[in-house]
Amino acid sequence: MNSKIPATVVTGFLGAGKTTLIRHMLENAGGKRIALIINEFGDLGVDGGILKGCGIEGCAEDDVMELSNGCICCTVADDFIPTMQKLLDRPNAPDHIVIETSGLALPQPLVRAFNWPEISTRVTVDGVVTVVDGKAVSEGRFAHDVAAVDAQRAQDDNLDHETPLSELFADQVACADMIVVNKADLLGEDDAAALVSKLKSDSRDGVQVVTSVMGALPVDVLLGQGIGAEGDMDARHEVHHHHDDDHHDDHDDDHHHHDHDHDAFESFVVSRDEITDPAAFAEQLAKVIRDHDILRLKGFAAVTGKPMRLTLQAVGPRVDSYFDRPFGADPRETRLVVIGQSGLNRDAIEQALSA
Numbered sequence: 001m002n003s004k005i006p007a008t009v010v011t012g013f014l015g016a017g018k019t020t021l022i023r024h025m026l027e028n029a030g031g032k033r034i035a036l037i038i039n040e041f042g043d044l045g046v047d048g049g050i051l052k053g054c055g056i057e058g059c060a061e062d063d064v065m066e067l068s069n070g071c072i073c074c075t076v077a078d079d080f081i082p083t084m085q086k087l088l089d090r091p092n093a094p095d096h097i098v099i100e101t102s103g104l105a106l107p108q109p110l111v112r113a114f115n116w117p118e119i120s121t122r123v124t125v126d127g128v129v130t131v132v133d134g135k136a137v138s139e140g141r142f143a144h145d146v147a148a149v150d151a152q153r154a155q156d157d158n159l160d161h162e163t164p165l166s167e168l169f170a171d172q173v174a175c176a177d178m179i180v181v182n183k184a185d186l187l188g189e190d191d192a193a194a195l196v197s198k199l200k201s202d203s204r205d206g207v208q209v210v211t212s213v214m215g216a217l218p219v220d221v222l223l224g225q226g227i228g229a230e231g232d233m234d235a236r237h238e239v240h241h242h243h244d245d246d247h248h249d250d251h252d253d254d255h256h257h258h259d260h261d262h263d264a265f266e267s268f269v270v271s272r273d274e275i276t277d278p279a280a281f282a283e284q285l286a287k288v289i290r291d292h293d294i295l296r297l298k299g300f301a302a303v304t305g306k307p308m309r310l311t312l313q314a315v316g317p318r319v320d321s322y323f324d325r326p327f328g329a330d331p332r333e334t335r336l337v338v339i340g341q342s343g344l345n346r347d348a349i350e351q352a353l354s355a
């Protein structure tokens with residue numbers, strides 16, 4: 001198994017809801033030590049300020065670090081790599097690193113930076129999460145406040161001012177391992193479903209597309225994708241190379257507060273008899289996951305004739321399994337936790353997993 005620290009890259013246009021999603025994740029980290037790196041530009045440290053002042057228990061001030069020189073592809077050596085090294089050299093290294101890119105940044109140069117030898121043996125990209133403004137995308141605007149995004153671009157001479165937002169958006173989708181269609185509360189159910197299926201067909205095979213309100217996704221769904229994106233850049237072409245900067249609009253059009261925001265997701269446990277063939281079972285799981293749009297499936301299995309417990313982890317249709325330890329005194333059981341967006345067909349899934 002690999003002992004690199006996983007890092008999740010969160011990308012998406014200005015105002016899509018990245019900060020909101022990260023805040024929710026930190027509030028629900030369940031004891032996981034998450035360090036945050038923010039790629040700021042222009043309005044220095046606005047998000048850093050918001051998140052540092054978060055008052056979330058277990059969120060220490062120095063767990064938030066800022067890259068203050070803007071464009072990652074230009075400042076990798078001077079800024080990003082040293083910041084990562086500082087974080088990794090701490091005696092209390094984090095369990096997970098989350099990097100929020102600024103509104104116009106493309107994720108590709110950042111992901112590629114993980115191949116630099118200074119850090120490549122110590123961290124890996126767990127996954128790229130692209131947050132989209134569901135309402136704006138479904139209306140073909142791509143960002144809530146297009147004027148603010150244009151102002152953000154205009155501020156920087158290095159920026160490509162010509163590329164339509166639709167193409168920058170396509171770049172973000174091409175790099176994603178998970179696409180979060182945020183602001184689902186502003187979309188009708190049909191529009192949300194149509195957008196999800198369009199994004200599924202526009203993205204690479206196996207990319208998960210989920211809807212959210214106020215970025216409220218279970219931490220288990222966001223983190224732990226185990227992709228290793230830096231090793232797989234060929235699949236994630238960017239169409240453009242540009243520079244990014246950041247500017248914060250202060251639209252404040254949302255005052256909803258969802259105290260109980262996990263309703264959108266559900267999870268349940270399925271138990272079954274011993275299995276006989278781990279490889280065949282992994283295939284069976286992959287099929288059930290595809291057929292039922294399951295986001296995560298994890299647990300362990302008893303394999304006939306084996307004293308060791310088989311651990312199973314699936315993110316989308318990719319299933320990993322390995323024997324982790326003897327059952328010992330524990331009952332020889334096969335138990336799987338299924339996680340997905342609400343509306344899973346529990347009976348059918350139970351049946352398919354028990355077959």
Ligand SMILES: Nc1nc2c(ncn2[C@@H]2O[C@H](COP(=O)(O)OP(=O)(O)OP(=O)(O)O)[C@@H](O)[C@H]2O)c(=O)[nH]1
Nearest residue numbers: 014015016017018019020103182183213214252254
């Ligand atoms: N209605 C609605 N508003 C949302 C949702 N998620 C975020 N917002 C609002 O959208 C605005 C932008 O959210 P942020 O989280 O700051 O977006 P961001 O992507 O971090 O934006 P920048 O940091 O400025 O690039 C805020 O006013 C949020 O309260 C949502 O699901 N529904």
